[in-house]
Amino acid sequence: MNNASLIKKRYAAERRFRAFGFGAIVVTAAFLAFLLFDLVSKAIPAIIVNEAMLSIQVDPELVDKANPVAGDYLGMTKKALAQHFPDMSSRADRKALNGLLSAGAADVLQSRVLADPSLIGQSITVPVALNSNADLFLRGMDDGQLSDKQKELLGAMTEKGLIIKGFAWNFLLNGDSREPELAGIKGALIGSVFTILVTLSLALPLGVAAALYLEEFAVKNWITDAIEININNLAAVPSIIFGLLGLAVFLNVFGIPRSTPLVGGLVLSLLVLPTIIIASRAAIKSVPPSIKEAALGVGASHVQAVFHHVLPLAVPGILTGTILGVARALGETAPLLMIGMIAFIVDVPHGLTDAATVLPVQVYLWSDLPEAAFQSRTAAAIILLLIVLFAFNALAIYLRKRFERRW
Amino acid sequence: MTRLLFAVSALAIAASPAFARDQIRIVGSSTVYPFTTAVAEAFGKSSGMKTPVVESTGTGGGLKLFCEGAGEDTPDIANASRPIKKSEFETCQKNGVTDIVELKVGFDGLTVATSVADSDISLTKQQLFLALAKQVPDKDGKLIDNPNKMWSDIDASLPATKIEVLGPPPTSGTRDSFAELVMEAGALKFESIAALKKSDPKAFEAVWKTMRTDGAYVEAGENDNLIVQKLEANPDALGIFGFSFLEENAGKIKPVKIEGQVPTFETIASGDYKVARPLFIYVKKQHVGQVPGIAEFVAEYTSAKAIGEEGYLADKGLIPLPADAAKESADTAKNLTALTADKVM
Numbered sequence: 001m002n003n004a005s006l007i008k009k010r011y012a013a014e015r016r017f018r019a020f021g022f023g024a025i026v027v028t029a030a031f032l033a034f035l036l037f038d039l040v041s042k043a044i045p046a047i048i049v050n051e052a053m054l055s056i057q058v059d060p061e062l063v064d065k066a067n068p069v070a071g072d073y074l075g076m077t078k079k080a081l082a083q084h085f086p087d088m089s090s091r092a093d094r095k096a097l098n099g100l101l102s103a104g105a106a107d108v109l110q111s112r113v114l115a116d117p118s119l120i121g122q123s124i125t126v127p128v129a130l131n132s133n134a135d136l137f138l139r140g141m142d143d144g145q146l147s148d149k150q151k152e153l154l155g156a157m158t159e160k161g162l163i164i165k166g167f168a169w170n171f172l173l174n175g176d177s178r179e180p181e182l183a184g185i186k187g188a189l190i191g192s193v194f195t196i197l198v199t200l201s202l203a204l205p206l207g208v209a210a211a212l213y214l215e216e217f218a219v220k221n222w223i224t225d226a227i228e229i230n231i232n233n234l235a236a237v238p239s240i241i242f243g244l245l246g247l248a249v250f251l252n253v254f255g256i257p258r259s260t261p262l263v264g265g266l267v268l269s270l271l272v273l274p275t276i277i278i279a280s281r282a283a284i285k286s287v288p289p290s291i292k293e294a295a296l297g298v299g300a301s302h303v304q305a306v307f308h309h310v311l312p313l314a315v316p317g318i319l320t321g322t323i324l325g326v327a328r329a330l331g332e333t334a335p336l337l338m339i340g341m342i343a344f345i346v347d348v349p350h351g352l353t354d355a356a357t358v359l360p361v362q363v364y365l366w367s368d369l370p371e372a373a374f375q376s377r378t379a380a381a382i383i384l385l386l387i388v389l390f391a392f393n394a395l396a397i398y399l400r401k402r403f404e405r406r407w
Numbered sequence: 408m409t410r411l412l413f414a415v416s417a418l419a420i421a422a423s424p425a426f427a428r429d430q431i432r433i434v435g436s437s438t439v440y441p442f443t444t445a446v447a448e449a450f451g452k453s454s455g456m457k458t459p460v461v462e463s464t465g466t467g468g469g470l471k472l473f474c475e476g477a478g479e480d481t482p483d484i485a486n487a488s489r490p491i492k493k494s495e496f497e498t499c500q501k502n503g504v505t506d507i508v509e510l511k512v513g514f515d516g517l518t519v520a521t522s523v524a525d526s527d528i529s530l531t532k533q534q535l536f537l538a539l540a541k542q543v544p545d546k547d548g549k550l551i552d553n554p555n556k557m558w559s560d561i562d563a564s565l566p567a568t569k570i571e572v573l574g575p576p577p578t579s580g581t582r583d584s585f586a587e588l589v590m591e592a593g594a595l596k597f598e599s600i601a602a603l604k605k606s607d608p609k610a611f612e613a614v615w616k617t618m619r620t621d622g623a624y625v626e627a628g629e630n631d632n633l634i635v636q637k638l639e640a641n642p643d644a645l646g647i648f649g650f651s652f653l654e655e656n657a658g659k660i661k662p663v664k665i666e667g668q669v670p671t672f673e674t675i676a677s678g679d680y681k682v683a684r685p686l687f688i689y690v691k692k693q694h695v696g697q698v699p700g701i702a703e704f705v706a707e708y709t710s711a712k713a714i715g716e717e718g719y720l721a722d723k724g725l726i727p728l729p730a731d732a733a734k735e736s737a738d739t740a741k742n743l744t745a746l747t748a749d750k751v752m
Contacts, residue, residue, distance in 0.1 A: 144657025178445040178723070255480060258432070259460055337464075340434075344444040346451055346458035355430065355460045365463070368630050369441060370655040370724060375632065 039386075042379035049168045049181065050138045051127040052101075052157060056080040056109055060121045068117050073106035077128055084160060085153070096149045100157075102129035104170070104182040127166055132180040132373035138163060143372045171380060175348045176362065180373035183366070185381055187348045191261055191341075191356030192330060192388070194349060198265020199272060199329050204322055206269075207276030208311075211318075214277075215284045216306050235274035242271045243335030251339060258340035259355040267335050272325035279321020283314040316400040323396035327389050333360045359385045426479040426697045431459035431704055435469025435486030437629070438515055438580055438649060439686050442725050443486050443708075449719065450707045456700045461486075466580050470689070474499035477693040483701055485689040488515065488580045496751040506692035506745040510705065510736050512714055514726035516650035516675040516683040517585050519572075519663040522642040528558075528566065529664035536593025537561045538570050539624050541617040548599025553619050573627040573634045574618075574647035581631075584684045585647055589665075590615040592681075635660060650675065650683075651724025675726045676716075683726065692743050702743070709733075709740040 056076050063071025078098050082088065088097055105128045112126060113119050130138075133145040134154055146154075157163055174184025218224045246267035250256045256263045287310050295305035336342060342361050349356035357365075363385065366378040433443055440463045451458025464472065466487045473485035474495055481504075491499075491509065499507060519530065530538075537543050538561060542550040558565035575582040594600045594615040604611040618624045627634045631648040635656050638646045645663060650670055653662055662670050665682055674680035688708065695701045707713060713720050714736075716727045728736065738744075 142658050143655060145655070178441065178448050251480070257428075258480065259462070340460075340462050342463055344440070344447065344461040344463075346448055367632060368437070368463075370631070370649075370651040372655055 039379045039383055042376055043383050045135065045139060045141075045373070045376035046171055046380035047168055048165050049170075050130055050135045050163055051166045052081070052130055052162050053125060053164050054080045054084075054128050054162065055123055055125045056128075057123045058109075058113055058120050063113065063120055065117060065120055068114055068120070071110070071113070073110045073113070074101075077101065077106045077109060081128075084162065085156070088153075093149070096147060097153060099146075100131055100134045100150055100153060102131050102181045103179050104177075105129050107170075107182075127164065129170070129181050132371065135181060136373055141372070171377070175346045176344055176357070176365075177346065178344075178369075180371050180377055183374070183377055185359070185362060185384055187345055188357050188359045188362035188381070189384070191264075191345075191349055192358040194261035194352055194356060195264040195268060195358055196326055196330060198262055198352065199269040200322075200326060202266065203269040203272050203276055203325070207273050207322070208280050208318060210273075211277045211280030211284060212306060212311065215281050216310070217302070231274050231277050235278060238334075239271055239332050240334040240338070242267050243338035245270065246335065247338040257353055257355075259343055259345070259357075260353050261349065261356045262352040263339050264336055264341050264356070264358065265352075267339060268329040268332060271332065271335060272322075272329050275325035275328065276318075276322050279325070280314065280318045283317025283321065284310060286317065287313045313405060316403040319399045319403070320396050323392055323399075327392045330358075330389060330392070331360050331385070333358075333364055336361055359388065426694075428479050429699055430457040431484065431698055431700055432482040433459050433461045433484040433486065433688075434464045434472050434482040435462070435484075435688075436466040436488040436580060436686070437463045438466075438488040439486035439512075439688065441651065441723055442512065442686070442720050443484075443688065445720060445723050446704070446708045446713055449713070450700070450704050453707070454700060454703055456703075459484075459700075459704060470495045471498075473689060473691065474502055474504055476502045477504050477691060479697075481691070483691050483694045483698055484704075487687045487689060488584065488684060490685075490687060491689060491746075491751060493751050496746070496748065500748075504691060504693070506743075508690040508692050508705075508739060508743050509746045509750075510688050510690065510709060510740055511685050511728060511732060512688055512708060512725070512736065513686050513720065513728055514675055514683045515686055516653075516670045516680060516726060517581065517588060517647065518650050518653045518670045518682070519645050519647055519665060520638065520653050520660045521645050521663055522638045523659060523661050524642040525661075526566065527661075527664075529667060530565075531666055532589050532593035533596040534561050534565070534593075535589050535665070536596075536615070539572060539618055540590060540594065540614065541619040542614055544597050544599045548597065550599075550614065553621070553623070556623075568643045570623040571625065571641070571644040572623065572647065573625045573637055573644055575629060575631075576626040579629055581647070581649060585682075586616050586618075588682045588684065590618075649724075650726065654724045672721070672726060676729065686725070689746075690743070692745055695743060705740045705743075709737045 054077065057080065059076055062075055063073070078101065081097060081101065082094065085097060088094065107129065108126045109128070112124060133143055134150070136143050137146055137151060137154055138158070170182055171184050173186055174182055175187035177183040214224060214228065246263060250263045250266050251258060256266070291309050291313065292305045295309045296302070300308065333342065336358065341357050342365065343355065343357055344365070345355050345357050347354070359381065363378055363381045366374045366381060433447070440461060444461045447459040447461050450456070466489060469485045470487060470491060473482050475481050491507070496507070519535070521528070537555055538558070541553060543553050543555070545551045555561050555570060557567050558570055559567040574585065595604070600611065600614060603614065627637060627646070631652045634646040634648055635652060638644055639659050646660070653660060653670065665680070668674050668680040670680045670682070675683045690701065690705055711733070712718055714725065714727055714733060715721070718727070721727055727733065
């Protein structure tokens with residue numbers, strides 16, 4: 001074989017390798033694009049909803065000025081809707097008509113009146129939530145739950161211009177609900193925040209302290225070797241095991257209340273601790289020894305050298321490891337099953353010991369419900385979870401760039 | 408901090424008879440979960456008390472937690488898609504949960520369904536057994552590995568399509584109920600198996616409980632929505648799931664007749680459609696008065712507004728009880744009559 005053909009072969013091999021690499025990227029990007037497209041298209045019904053714009057007479061007979069909370073706002077809403085259909089007077093007709101409204105149809109009206117009691121006796125125009133079946137029908141997705149009569153009514157309402165599209169504030173501002181149009185993510189989001197706060201405030205100081213001690217101060221002998229091996233093993237233990245541990249220790253021995261962000265955070269901090277220790281040790285190890293030796297050389301104590309020089313330089317690596325660990329904790333559901341966080345919780349938690357659930361659990365729970373409208377809520381919750389994870393990773397990159405020092 | 412909490416909560420229990428907890432805790436079946444959560448929400452809205460927390464742990468897991476003892480850190484109510492077992496009842500008694508109130512709240516129909524694009528078919532329990540059991544009797548009544556590949560292999564009147572049924576995995580309560588209500592009943596139609604039941608109950612149980620693993624029965628996971636989606640994609644396949652999923656997806660899938668009966672609200676409630684199971688909630692009577700709202704919650708659950716024929720749970724797919732059974736449940740809820748050992752199977 002001559003030189004020219006050998007060179008040709010080498011170039012061909014290089015081109016092949018580049019093509020394979022490029023192909024791999026294209027395939028991955030296509031999968032990701034497909035996933036995102038699927039999610040976003042499914043999530044739209046949860047984000048933009050059809051509502052009825054109704055002019056409602058705030059009847060002083062149905063709401064007492066002294067006690068506006070107890071007013072029959074749903075009654076007023078139903079009356080206002082019935083006024084548009086004067087010939088629908090039989091009980092069955094009324095039922096069909098009212099069946100189009102959500103159980104939370106009067107929520108906006110109620111909050112407006114509570115905010116401004118002088119509205120009592122006046123007429124105001126407010127958006128009224130529709131039942132999720134009606135909403136789906138208006139999008140051309142018939143889930144078979146509406147009668148023909150109701151479909152006609154919806155057609156008539158659209159013609160009269162009563163139907164508008166609005167942003168689904170319910171999804172962002174409500175806790176969980178069994179009515180898809182009222183179900184919101186706020187409870188799970190706040191629950192996730194509380195849980196992660198507990199996780200971080202425990203795992204970060206413990207993890208960094210353990211890493212510093214093991215890397216800088218511990219005597220190298222078989223005990224520290226054994227500890228190191230165990231930490232590496234712990235990082236690979238299935239997460240459900242941590243849930244079982246949490247059940248046995250935190251719930252049964254310490255008696256911490258079930259389903260709370262406190263116990264969830266404790267369990268998740270055990271889960272991310274090995275990740276943080278390993279990342280922190282790697283970061284500490286990568287600080288050039290000459291820096292510490294210089295500090296020791298000018299008379300700093302070992303602790304001073306470590307805390308004044310080594311640790312600040314290791315911060316970017318420690319933060320990256322921590323944030324990646326926390327991102328993992330944010331996506332966990334399995335360990336939370338054992339400690340009762342896979343639960344239907346309507347009230348938005350106000351503290352660490354209120355019952356709460358977290359974002360991925362909310363996704364899991366909604367995906368399992370029979371109502372078709374919950375599938376869009378599931379997709380929207382997944383998108384929100386992805387946004388939170390994206391934000392965490394962006395923060396990791398920013399912090400690394402911000403604190404990074406080259407020498 | 409944890410030690411402190413422990414100490415504080417221990418003190419709180421010792422100091423006052425009522426629990427510090429003011430929120431009802433419910434655990435148990437994922438089948439009852441969609442109904443109990445709806446009641447919990449309605450109760451929270453109408454009573455002004457905290458909305459109960461409902462965990463989805465499965466019937467067995469829920470009753471285990473429920474029977475762990477009476478006290479603040481144990482649940483007040485357990486959802487169950489089957490009656491409490493004798494062993495569970497005894498565990499409860501042993502752990503000091505002496506007064507349990509059993510409330511039947513309705514029925515759940517198990518349906519076999521197919522895509523709306525498929526032709527209508529009607530199956531018997533015996534045919535379903537022949538399609539899905541790992542071992543079936545041959546002409547002489549000897550058990551052989553299931554040879555049926557096509558529905559027409561079972562009965563010439565059935566379509567000549569491949570047997571493919573999507574259903575829940577063994578961990579699911581739906582699977583247990585399907586095995587009991589369909590597979591066991593279907594198996595008993597064969598004389599040889601009926602004889603086996605008498606001679607060797609264990610072997611008999613293995614026959615109807617073991618589903619085939621050669622691809623005709625596909626374990627599609629606990630999530631019934633997934634099965635619905637797979638049926639849409641594959642019109643020839645059948646799927647097994649709860650009635651509420653059939654109802655909510657009426658535009659995509661349709662039921663298969665079993666023993667000549669279509670599962671509808673009416674046929675399940677009247678008992679004509681036989682593949683249905685009762686759903687229960689179990690209430691820890693010792694917690695009534697300790698945790699506020701239990702009696703009111705149970706009253707709400709058994710009211711006509713919730714489980715009646717026009718109730719809001721009917722909209723969620725719960726099949727209402729016959730009138731006398733509904734009244735019995737309401738009475739039991741009012742008097743909180745405790746379950747006695749002789750009533751437990």
